[in-house]
Amino acid sequence: xGIPVSYSLRNLSTRRLTTTLTTSGMALVAFVFATTLMLxxxxxxxxxxxxxxxNGIVLRRASNSEIQSGIDRYQASVVETQPEIAIGENGQRxxxxxxxxxxxxxxxxxxKPSNVTIRGISNQSLLLRQQIKxxxxxxxxxxxxxxxxGESIARRFKGCDIGExxxxxxxxxxxxxxxxxxxxxxxxxxxxxxxxxxxxxxRPVYSSITFKLRDYSEFHKLKERIGNDPRLTLxxxxxxxxxxxxxxxxxxxxxxxxxxxxxxxSIGAMIGATITMYAAVANRTSEIGTLRALGFQRMxxxxxxxxxxxxxxxxGGSLGLFFASFMQxxxxxxxxxxxxxxxxxxxxxxxxxxxxxIIFSLIMGFIGGVLPAYRASKMNxxxxxxxx
Amino acid sequence: MLxxxxxxAFRHKLRTCLTILGITIAxxxxxxxRTLVNAWYSGVEASSSARLITRNAISLVFSLPxxxxxxxxxxxxxxxxxxxxxxxxxxxxxKNFIPNFAIDPKTFLELYPExxxxxxxxxxxxxxxMAAIAGRKVAERFSWKIGDTIPLKGTNFPGTWNFILRGxxxxxxxxxxxxxxxxxxxxxxxxxxxxAPNRADQVGIYIIGITNPNLAPEVSEAVDKTFxxxxxxxxxxxxxxxxxxxxxxxxxIVTVIQLVSFxxxxxxxxxxxxxxxxxxxxxIGEYAIMKTLGFGGWHLAILIFGESLFIxxxxxxxGILLTFPSAxxxxxxxxxxxxxxxxxxxxxxxxxxxxxxxxxxxxxxxTWHAVKIRVAxxxxxIG
Numbered sequence: 001x002g003i004p005v006s007y008s009l010r011n012l013s014t015r016r017l018t019t020t021l022t023t024s025g026m027a028l029v030a031f032v033f034a035t036t037l038m039l040x041x042x043x044x045x046x047x048x049x050x051x052x053x054x055n056g057i058v059l060r061r062a063s064n065s066e067i068q069s070g071i072d073r074y075q076a077s078v079v080e081t082q083p084e085i086a087i088g089e090n091g092q093r094x095x096x097x098x099x100x101x102x103x104x105x106x107x108x109x110x111x112k113p114s115n116v117t118i119r120g121i122s123n124q125s126l127l128l129r130q131q132i133k134x135x136x137x138x139x140x141x142x143x144x145x146x147x148x149x150g151e152s153i154a155r156r157f158k159g160c161d162i163g164e165x166x167x168x169x170x171x172x173x174x175x176x177x178x179x180x181x182x183x184x185x186x187x188x189x190x191x192x193x194x195x196x197x198x199x200x201x202x203r204p205v206y207s208s209i210t211f212k213l214r215d216y217s218e219f220h221k222l223k224e225r226i227g228n229d230p231r232l233t234l235x236x237x238x239x240x241x242x243x244x245x246x247x248x249x250x251x252x253x254x255x256x257x258x259x260x261x262x263x264x265x266s267i268g269a270m271i272g273a274t275i276t277m278y279a280a281v282a283n284r285t286s287e288i289g290t291l292r293a294l295g296f297q298r299m300x301x302x303x304x305x306x307x308x309x310x311x312x313x314x315x316g317g318s319l320g321l322f323f324a325s326f327m328q329x330x331x332x333x334x335x336x337x338x339x340x341x342x343x344x345x346x347x348x349x350x351x352x353x354x355x356x357x358i359i360f361s362l363i364m365g366f367i368g369g370v371l372p373a374y375r376a377s378k379m380n381x382x383x384x385x386x387x388x
Numbered sequence: 389m390l391x392x393x394x395x396x397a398f399r400h401k402l403r404t405c406l407t408i409l410g411i412t413i414a415x416x417x418x419x420x421x422r423t424l425v426n427a428w429y430s431g432v433e434a435s436s437s438a439r440l441i442t443r444n445a446i447s448l449v450f451s452l453p454x455x456x457x458x459x460x461x462x463x464x465x466x467x468x469x470x471x472x473x474x475x476x477x478x479x480x481x482x483k484n485f486i487p488n489f490a491i492d493p494k495t496f497l498e499l500y501p502e503x504x505x506x507x508x509x510x511x512x513x514x515x516x517x518m519a520a521i522a523g524r525k526v527a528e529r530f531s532w533k534i535g536d537t538i539p540l541k542g543t544n545f546p547g548t549w550n551f552i553l554r555g556x557x558x559x560x561x562x563x564x565x566x567x568x569x570x571x572x573x574x575x576x577x578x579x580x581x582x583x584a585p586n587r588a589d590q591v592g593i594y595i596i597g598i599t600n601p602n603l604a605p606e607v608s609e610a611v612d613k614t615f616x617x618x619x620x621x622x623x624x625x626x627x628x629x630x631x632x633x634x635x636x637x638x639x640x641i642v643t644v645i646q647l648v649s650f651x652x653x654x655x656x657x658x659x660x661x662x663x664x665x666x667x668x669x670x671x672i673g674e675y676a677i678m679k680t681l682g683f684g685g686w687h688l689a690i691l692i693f694g695e696s697l698f699i700x701x702x703x704x705x706x707g708i709l710l711t712f713p714s715a716x717x718x719x720x721x722x723x724x725x726x727x728x729x730x731x732x733x734x735x736x737x738x739x740x741x742x743x744x745x746x747x748x749x750x751x752x753x754x755t756w757h758a759v760k761i762r763v764a765x766x767x768x769x770i771g
Binding site: 201 | 542
């Protein structure tokens with residue numbers, strides 16, 4: 001027969017201040033734990049969603065990002081005619097030969113210049129990327145000085161609203177559309193006609209070729225053929241993998257930072273819990289004696305005190321998670337070290353992160369409470385009753 | 389009084405030790421985080437105000453023609469000009485990140501006196517076209533010796549490039565980056581002329597030494613004006629501004645780290661306050677007795693504050709002492725990303741300030757409680 005849970009609960013409410021302090025410490029730790037996971041998750045989602053599962057991308061060998069890559073027109077035409085590439089409804093091959101450059105634009109508000117990716121697109125670019133939706137206006141006409149900007153660019157950079165003109169590459173470009181690319185890296189890009197951009201930037205090479213596969217499983221054949229072709233200095237990657245590689249460094253950095261912080265924080269919180277629980281045990285020595293005298297087992301005493309500490313941590317964890325869930329409204333923009341361009345992503349809360357945070361707080365409560373609870377259960381009945 | 393504080397602090401050995409441990413860890417974390425933020429700005433710290441950086445106005449990705457060099461040199465206020473290209477080769481695997489640049493050796497080393505090289509190594513570096521020099525840290529990391537061949541796999545410039553290490557430079561100051569590798573721009577250019585003629589005779593940035601730092605705005609403007617409406621317009625700014633622009637792009641992360649370092653402080657406040665509240669609660673009876681004996685509220689306040697201060701300061705000292713070795717370990721682990729990682733005096737002062745703040749805030753509540761307590765009520769608790 002165990003001691004009822006209500007005993008543990010009511011004990012918590014007797015010493016309100018101490019409980020509040022300890023719980024808020026726990027809540028903070030859970031908050032930090034959850035937000036760092038959310039950050040890494042948000043970044044991963046943004047970058048991985050950028051790629052589609054049955055798309056491939058071709059870049060110059062040994063280049064880690066589109067910026068470093070260069071593919072001349074001749075090589076591009078070889079890639080274009082590979083048999084594994086899917087054919088669209090109008091009989092055209094689903095291949096997008098694109099060029100990517102980076103320019104500096106000023107942010108709204110802070111006036112600070114930041115790097116923005118400019119992508120020269122071809123007719124098929126939109127077909128290959130199902131996640132792109134027009135929000136306002138229209139897509140740029142091929143062969144004109146029109147551009148469309150991603151949502152997060154329109155929001156965060158000066159002079160990037162519809163109808164405004166941007167000046168780069170010695171020309172004025174009119175913004176005719178704003179597109180949304182969901183939670184992907186494309187939202188931080190500016191799109192226009194490849195050939196126009198090549199002219200403007202005097203850069204007569206493509207950066208990458210994206211294509212849709214006829215059949216998902218045929219990728220390795222194409223990869224091998226492109227890799228072994230003596231005319232080509234290129235390599236093919238699955239788009240999903242390419243974008244995951246891009247985020248590797250950042251994700252790694254964030255998770256190392258997050259985990260080391262959480263580790264340090266949790267030690268602090270556990271110490272707080274231990275102190276609180278020891279005091280609770282010390283204050284209630286005679287109570288424990290009474291309980292034991294009434295015939296409760298050592299085990300039930302141990303469980304009762306552990307319960308108390310875990311309840312405290314559970315409340316703390318839930319609070320922390322509650323506040324962390326508000327972080328979803330925040331967008332963070334930072335420089336992606338691997339592509340050298342600005343990237344915006346938001347905190348993403350998943351079920352997995354939610355239960356991980358709660359479990360993590362419970363573990364903290366358990367570790368913090370186990371020593372004091374053990375001490376309480378080990379007490380000698382007579383001595384305990386004698387204590388005041 | 390002091391004796392009383394000291395004895396009081398250790399009445400509850402376990403609790404006090406746990407609290408001190410908590411503070412130690414928190415101060416340690418705080419110190420490391422501050423150091424990390426400083427490391428972020430190390431490039432800015434190391435830059436000189438007497439140097440300007442000229443880059444392509446579109447963005448750093450675009451290059452500038454070599455022909456600009458002489459034009460820039462002719463601008464009044466310019467002392468000397470050098471140029472460099474961000475080569476971005478990888479050494480063996482991408483994990484070994486080494487910043488590597490193709491430079492014009494003579495002018496570059498003139499402009500950067502903080503990279504100190506022994507004279508014979510300098511001469512050897514100038515003489516040999518395939519020569520490279522590397523910073524002390526990076527040479528130690530891969531245990532390179534003078535005369536070793538260092539292969540770099542090109543990313544921006546395809547192929548494998550072999551360099552012969554002719555010198556190892558040391559930083560003249562603590563903030564100097566000792567993780568870079570420099571080689572001859574000519575070596576790169578010769579090869580580009582053969583393989584990619586349209587990319588030859590181009591440089592990434594121009595570094596301009598000016599006669600007087602106060603001339604920076606005028607010179608920058610003059611340089612940019614010279615190349616206005618050309619195919620490659622320039623943007624010139626001081627080296628500090630140039631470095632800051634990199635940092636500001638990653639500002640979000642820095643802000644997060646700073647926020648977190650303050651959160652650490654809040655958590656210790658909670659832990660210490662918790663300890664102090666309990667201590668005070670246990671000693672209500674004593675306080676009542678002391679009041680009966682004629683000690684005033686001030687005495688009690690000093691007692692409680694003193695104890696809180698004592699505990700936090702012990703923890704703080706331990707934390708600061710531990711910061712140095714752990715910063716060393718940390719620095720070794722992430723040295724690839726942060727060339728400079730050392731604990732500054734400023735960090736130590738912040739540590740101490742934070743600890744003081746914690747001890748004061750934590751003691752307020754229990755003190756107020758103890759001072760307010762009515763003697764009769766307090767005495768009732770003594771059995």
